[in-house]
Amino acid sequence: MTLKKVKIDQLNFNPFTKIGKEWFLITAGDSIKNCNTMTASWGTMGVLWHKNIVTVYIRPQRYTKEFINQFTHFSLSFFDASHRKDLNYLGKVSGREKPDKITEANLQPIEIEQTISFKEANYIFIVKKLYHDQLEPDSFLFDDLTTKYYPEHDFHEVFVAEIEAVYTQE
Numbered sequence: 001m002t003l004k005k006v007k008i009d010q011l012n013f014n015p016f017t018k019i020g021k022e023w024f025l026i027t028a029g030d031s032i033k034n035c036n037t038m039t040a041s042w043g044t045m046g047v048l049w050h051k052n053i054v055t056v057y058i059r060p061q062r063y064t065k066e067f068i069n070q071f072t073h074f075s076l077s078f079f080d081a082s083h084r085k086d087l088n089y090l091g092k093v094s095g096r097e098k099p100d101k102i103t104e105a106n107l108q109p110i111e112i113e114q115t116i117s118f119k120e121a122n123y124i125f126i127v128k129k130l131y132h133d134q135l136e137p138d139s140f141l142f143d144d145l146t147t148k149y150y151p152e153h154d155f156h157e158v159f160v161a162e163i164e165a166v167y168t169q170e
């Protein structure tokens with residue numbers, strides 16, 4: 001299998017199942033030696049400012065956020081079900097305490113365009129950051145969300161990013 005760049009219009013990709021049920025990795029860095037990744041199951045894809053965009057929601061304590069902050073681009077990588085246990089692992093341990101977490105998850109990082117993804121991914125979105133902010137506690141219209149999701153007040157940071165390239169396996 002090899003990764004092939006495809007046009008976004010040719011994609012057969014259901015964001016609801018891919019993001020919410022199958023999960024993905026958010027990865028940032030400028031080399032295989034200097035990168036970090038984390039599992040995510042929340043995110044949005046759509047159109048804003050006449051651009052194809054993704055939005056990811058990252059809690060401030062994530063080590064991956066330090067890499068996202070540092071670089072212009074990051075990637076979203078999706079996998080088939082055989083990598084579910086790897087995504088589980090990468091969503092439990094932090095690269096801050098376990099710098100080898102990618103190797104331990106048995107995934108092979110690759111340098112691709114301006115960022116890092118994985119040889120085993122079956123969909124890769126290379127994205128460029130456009131907008132960064134933090135969810136504002138006072139802007140929630142219903143308290144049940146803040147009570148349920150933010151007992152530690154670690155409100156997600158939001159990154160809106162333009163999809164610059166998409167790869168699939170052929």
Ligand SMILES: Cc1cc2nc3c(=O)[nH]c(=O)nc-3n(C[C@H](O)[C@H](O)[C@H](O)COP(=O)(O)O)c2cc1C
Pocket residue numbers: 023036037038039040041042043057058059061062063064065087088090091092093094095096
């Ligand atoms: C299924 C699943 C989904 C997750 N989704 C998110 C998410 O959308 N945003 C987030 O900040 N953390 C999410 N996490 C938690 C991070 O993946 C986890 O804290 C990870 O260990 C962070 O690694 P890091 O500190 O090396 O960046 C999720 C974890 C799992 C298992």
